[in-house]
Amino acid sequence: MTTSRKRVLSGMQPSGLLHLGNLLGALDNWKALQEQYECYFFVADWHALSTNYADTSRIREFVRELLIDWLAAGIDPKRSTVFIQSHVPEHAILHLLFSMIIPISWLERNPTYKEKQEEIKERDLSTYGFLGYPVLQAADILLYKPDYVPVGKDQLPHLELTRELARRFNSLYKPVFPEPMEHLTRFPKVLGTDGRKMSKSYGNTINLSDPEPVVRQKLKTMVTDPARVRRHDPGNPDVCPVFDFHKIFSPPPVIDQVNRECRTAAIGCIDCKKLVADRIVERMAPIWEARRTLIDRPNQLDEIVQDGSRRAADVAHQTLEEVKEAMKI
Structure with missing residues (x-):
């Protein structure tokens, strides 16, 4: 890993099996980016709780399946830092600190807040965790000070909120966070078998597994x-x-x-x-x-996660020290 290259960060929720939409909309893009950038890719297992808090029985399974799919699709742990969000507690700490300074109105205007509630009517999403997940998302991003964040067009409002939160922190205390730019995906929308956007929620996916x-x-x-x-x-x-x-x-x-x-x-x-x-x-x-090779070598997967999480924690710890110094805490 070198530090002279520009940095990229992105993540995915382990809320189900990955499908062709994830491959075309994200993983192919990530695979290309690791050729040019210093990449950090993380499994957002805490984010999965925002919509699956009532049934966490399969989150560990989905974390493992997601990692297998990433590596099988060409994400190279020798060129990219692959890690799990919950293995780096600095994500939670920065989320807490950001939650103290973000106006509630910023969260309530999030366009996907009510869209998701309509899309997933069978679950009660009237929770603080669901309303505030963009704050955790901002912490996930800013902790690593990336230059670019690969996103689809539907995620641009979330990234803009991250930039707004960075500006608010920098103006309240002192400049710590750069404002990351978007790196748009080539295929922002892949249709499923029923003609709607391919989504686990719709049950219209062709899974990588x-x-x-x-x-x-x-x-x-x-x-x-x-x-x-x-x-x-x-x-x-x-x-x-x-x-x-x-x-x-x-x-x-x-x-x-x-x-x-x-x-x-x-x-x-x-x-x-x-x-x-x-x-x-x-x-x-x-x-x-x-996938078959990775499934047959479970210890290899564990070693990749441990090594990646350790490398990510080194960067996250340094950023959090800067935050605490800026806030005088």
């Missing part, structure tokens, strides 16, 4: 152009979620073929889905192989 038969079966049931009822009806690829997958996974000649033949009914939805299924399986095959 799904075996090949499951992946193919899920793709067989994926929604297509709703106006194309019969095989000989011409379709419109512009409104078909399967064609969106082609644009991501298929080579240009296949994309052109599907685009042309769908509109003239020269290809049916079953054949169209098989073409893209072959490409997705080809893309996922190395991940499946790497």
